[in-house]
Amino acid sequence: MPNLDIITTRSDAAVQRIIDVTKHSRSIVRTALIEDAEPLVQCIRAGVEFVEVYGIDTNPVPDALLTACRQRNIPVRLIESSIVKQIFKTDKVPKTFGIARVPRPWGLKDLASSTGDVIVLDGVKIVGNIGAIVRTSFALGSAGIVLVDSDLVSIADRRLVRASRGYVFSLPVILASRTEAVDYFRGKEMRLMAFDADGKFAVSDLRNVDERLALLFGSEKTGTSSDFEAISAGSVSIPINPAAESLNVSVSAGIALHERVARNLSR
Missing domain, CATH: 3.30.1330.30 (Ribosomal protein L30/S12)
Known part of the structure; x- marks a missing residue:
């Protein structure tokens, strides 16, 4: 040294x-x-x-x-x-x-500069989960993450930087109000797919969808909000052992992005 x-x-x-x-x-x-x-x-x-x-x-x-x-x-x-x-x-x-x-904050408009899928977290507040999703999103080719009602005031939050292992600055991580996010995705040609235990589609069905998607995940306690559900193009479930209550949201996001990895990483 x-x-x-x-x-x-x-x-x-x-x-x-x-x-x-x-x-x-x-x-x-x-x-x-x-x-x-x-x-x-x-x-x-x-x-x-x-x-x-x-x-x-x-x-x-x-x-x-x-x-x-x-x-x-x-x-x-x-x-x-x-x-x-x-x-x-x-x-x-x-x-x-x-x-x-701290770099300038990302905005929803910045998502237009890339073609990968977008992760939308609706009411996810546990910083450790958000950090894990940030790291996985970068690794598997997501174009960005939209945090709605996360209780964070800045992506430079010390807990988030630590939980993401520093990857929070490597892709757009956007703090948005629910109104801003709903208005944005309502007007975009980007199908919003909501993950739910009783979803109509299986996560494997997304593997060969050759278009950009917004993958919506809610909190483990309350799920996704009715505002987002009203504009969703469909719902998606991840098959699990019926004896298990649910999957951690960061695990769910990782499974979804892995199904989309061939499309996202190629871009």
């Missing part, structure tokens, strides 16, 4: 910058904390702009991360472990982390 400057005092401006970005009460989110080497590298590859990346003086910074930072001229420094513990207090202390400038 190359010789890196070490922050040895809490009065360094970077320390206060890190403390500020970890506060949960921020009303305006302009910067985000990205934790751990893999998400950092993924965010850098996605074109996210970083103020600085940090490691702990007792742990080497991975070579892949150093290389990614060097290629993008991102400064890297170490911080004394005692200071890092003061910054994160009772939180899990990451071995590497960085301060990123």
Whole structure:
């Protein structure tokens, strides 16, 4: 590992910058904390702009991360472990982390620039599920994700960045009101297919549909809303053991996207 400057005092401006970005009460989110080497590298590859990346003086910074930072001229420094513990207090202390400038928010209109399927999450609020769906969507060729009534105020939410392993910046993830989303999909030539336990079609029926689809998933408790059901072109079910109550929404989305992978990845 190359010789890196070490922050040895809490009065360094970077320390206060890190403390500020970890506060949960921020009303305006302009910067985000990205934790751990893999998400950092993924965010850098996605074109996210970083103020600085940090490691702990007792742990080497991975070579892949150093290389990614060097290629993008991102400064890297170490911080004394005692200071890092003061910054994160009772939180899990990451071995590497960085301060990123939050990109401009995606909008529904940005979905028109690609041809892959779109995932619509109606009332899905568990951040871990959303993060898993983001990661799977990127891997299997989805063009984007629309989050409706998710309770998130920014896709740069620290929990979501962590749950998605940094992939939240690698494809359009859009926060929309139910009215905005319903109006958008009502007026588009993109069939909205709602996933439901009693769906008319089996998920395997989607495998050879050679057109762009919007795949709608509701929360496990309440399902999809009547507003979306009114504009859906059809309903889809995933066959499961009748002794099982349901599938986790992130698993359902993964199964659906796998059925569509040949079409989506080819584009």
